[in-house]
Amino acid sequence: MKVKKIVDLAWELTEDTPIYPGDPEPKITVATTLENDGYNLSGVYMGTQTGSHVDAPYHVRNAGKTIDQMDLSYFVGEAVVVRVTDKKAEEKIVMADILPYDDKIKEGTIVLFNTNWYKKRGTDEFFTHPYLDIEIGEYLVKKGVRFIAMDTMNVDRSVGTIFPVHNLFSEKNLMIGENWANLDKIDFDNVFVAAIPMNIIGTDGSPVRAIAMELE
Numbered sequence: 001m002k003v004k005k006i007v008d009l010a011w012e013l014t015e016d017t018p019i020y021p022g023d024p025e026p027k028i029t030v031a032t033t034l035e036n037d038g039y040n041l042s043g044v045y046m047g048t049q050t051g052s053h054v055d056a057p058y059h060v061r062n063a064g065k066t067i068d069q070m071d072l073s074y075f076v077g078e079a080v081v082v083r084v085t086d087k088k089a090e091e092k093i094v095m096a097d098i099l100p101y102d103d104k105i106k107e108g109t110i111v112l113f114n115t116n117w118y119k120k121r122g123t124d125e126f127f128t129h130p131y132l133d134i135e136i137g138e139y140l141v142k143k144g145v146r147f148i149a150m151d152t153m154n155v156d157r158s159v160g161t162i163f164p165v166h167n168l169f170s171e172k173n174l175m176i177g178e179n180w181a182n183l184d185k186i187d188f189d190n191v192f193v194a195a196i197p198m199n200i201i202g203t204d205g206s207p208v209r210a211i212a213m214e215l216e
Contacts (some may be wrong), residue, residue: 002216005188008053009149009180009195009210011118018121020153023047048205054149054177054197057170058183059204060163063172068201074146074175079110079212081186087115087130090157094133108143110193111213114183118151131157137165141172149177149195149210180210188214 011017026046034040041143048067049055053073057064067143082101084093093203094111094204098105105111113132129152138146148155155176169176177195192213199208 003213004216005214007182007185009182009193009212010208011052011121011179011181013046013207015124017046017051018126018153019050019090020158021127023049026050029082035088046093046207048200048203048207049178051207052177052179052181052210053205053207054195055166055205056170056175056197056203057173059170059176060166061170065173066202067197067204067206068199070173070175070197072196075196075208076165076194077086077108077147077192079108079112079191080104081112081114083114084130085114085116085184089125089128089130091130092133093130093136095135095139098136098139105140105143105145109143109145111140111145111148112180112183112186112191112193113148113150113152113155114186115151116184118179127153127158129153129158131155132165134164134168141168141174145174147175147177149180149193151180151183153179155188177208177210183212186212190215 024047029043031043032041056067058066117129155165195208195210
């Protein structure tokens with residue numbers, strides 16, 4: 001296997017990284033310095049779902065698997081990019097949007113939804129993103145998809161306390177990625193994705209440095 005190209009799908013992480021309302025605010029501090037201690041070391045505080053991250057089933061269901069219990073095979077594999085960049089604020093992504101990709105979505109395929117909403121970070125509109133219709137979630141589960149990701153802060157609508165796609169994927173012990181970026185820069189067809197979470201015991205998710213690779 002030879003990698004021809006790599007696209008970084010992760011946000012940069014700073015203290016100004018947008019967060020879901022109510023989540024812990026990220027904090028990056030200087031713990032030691034070369035001048036005073038002989039080495040540089042930073043302290044980082046953030047939520048498990050700050051920036052580009054993955055949601056484990058435990059995120060919305062106490063009986064769901066935590067991130068350390070998920071098999072790592074879920075986080076690497078061939079991927080399909082579903083282009084839905086015409087969607088407007090709080091508009092559903094529906095079956096008609098994904099059916100053109102039906103023949104490319106097979107068991108184990110990682111499905112990436114490209115809305116370009118990540119470009120709205122720092123604006124109020126960022127929080128009124130497009131989201132997935134539950135019918136799409138049900139369709140992907142039947143197809144054998146184990147991992148989906150999106151370049152919005154939520155695959156569901158970020159209003160209220162009802163998150164149908166999260167609930168469905170949690171019940172099936174499947175994975176969701178959110179706050180990804182640069183899906184529009186994947187300009188090749190043979191896409192291979194890797195998004196390995198930290199091995200944090202007993203938690204609802206983890207930040208990831210997700211990448212898309214073009215393979216020969």
